[in-house]
Amino acid sequence: MQTQVHKQLNPTLRAPFKSYQPTSGEEFWDVVVRETAEAKRKLYADPCFKSLCDGTMPLNQYKEWLKETYHFTRNTPRFLSAAGSQVEDDKQFVRTRFFQHAVEENGHHLMALKDLRNLGVDEESVKKTYPCAGTTAIVSMHYYLAHYTNPIGIFGAVFCFEGLAFDLCDQWAKNLKAHHGLSNNCLTFIISHGHFDIEHIKEAKEVINHEVITETDRRDIIYTANKMYDYYRLTFEEIGQLKD
Ligand SMILES: [Fe+2]
Numbered sequence: 717m718q719t720q721v722h723k724q725l726n727p728t729l730r731a732p733f734k735s736y737q738p739t740s741g742e743e744f745w746d747v748v749v750r751e752t753a754e755a756k757r758k759l760y761a762d763p764c765f766k767s768l769c770d771g772t773m774p775l776n777q778y779k780e781w782l783k784e785t786y787h788f789t790r791n792t793p794r795f796l797s798a799a800g801s802q803v804e805d806d807k808q809f810v811r812t813r814f815f816q817h818a819v820e821e822n823g824h825h826l827m828a829l830k831d832l833r834n835l836g837v838d839e840e841s842v843k844k845t846y847p848c849a850g851t852t853a854i855v856s857m858h859y860y861l862a863h864y865t866n867p868i869g870i871f872g873a874v875f876c877f878e879g880l881a882f883d884l885c886d887q888w889a890k891n892l893k894a895h896h897g898l899s900n901n902c903l904t905f906i907i908s909h910g911h912f913d914i915e916h917i918k919e920a921k922e923v924i925n926h927e928v929i930t931e932t933d934r935r936d937i938i939y940t941a942n943k944m945y946d947y948y949r950l951t952f953e954e955i956g957q958l959k960d
């Protein structure tokens with residue numbers, strides 16, 4: 717009876733079980749790309765996101781994006797460490813990857829603060845702010861996966877964010893510079909992530925293709941990647957509402 721009520725309330729529970737097993741000639745990475753294409757397309761269609769891509773994003777919105785990035789990245793080494801601490805003993809390689817990634821991301825929030833400082837924003841006032849709803853959802857879901865459900869699902873978030881940085885950081889830096897005449901010391905976060913994330917995407921691919929073998933892990937990764945695109949779109953929707 718209870719199941720029937722849930723079925724009525726949540727249409728996703730009515731969906732038939734879908735296997736995400738790669739077909740022959742495919743790797744699981746390819747499945748994740750395919751199964752998240754629609755959520756990614758919606759993010760890319762957001763007008764505020766587009767303005768970051770073509771460099772026309774107003775400076776007050778760029779500052780807000782840096783503020784949200786600060787809130788996200790100050791949590792990154794913490795939730796990656798938490799995820800590593802919760803990984804089962806038979807997944808040593810994945811546990812090591814979480815810890816290494818946590819160290820590699822440690823301190824990146826300082827780059828966002830530095831860029832804000834160089835744009836004339838008081839960094840102490842930024843530290844006193846709260847993140848917007850989209851960023852809160854992104855950060856909260858990482859901790860939730862790490863502590864309560866499945867830390868391996870976080871590779872869906874790594875897929876999303878490292879992928880975006882790998883694909884777009886060079887373009888964002890070049891176009892913001894061209895449109896606003898910004899110097900490199902206002903673009904430290906974006907410029908450096910164009911380089912860092914070349915390695916991170918390679919390492920994420922290795923885990924996703926070779927270490928993810930259970931159906932539950934596959935489903936959790938795809939679910940998380942889709943949610944991250946949705947929540948990040950919400951962050952941009954909120955930033956886009958800021959007027960000059
Ligand atoms: Fe980073």
Ligand SMILES: [Fe+2]
Pocket residue numbers: 821878912913916
């Ligand atoms: Fe990264």
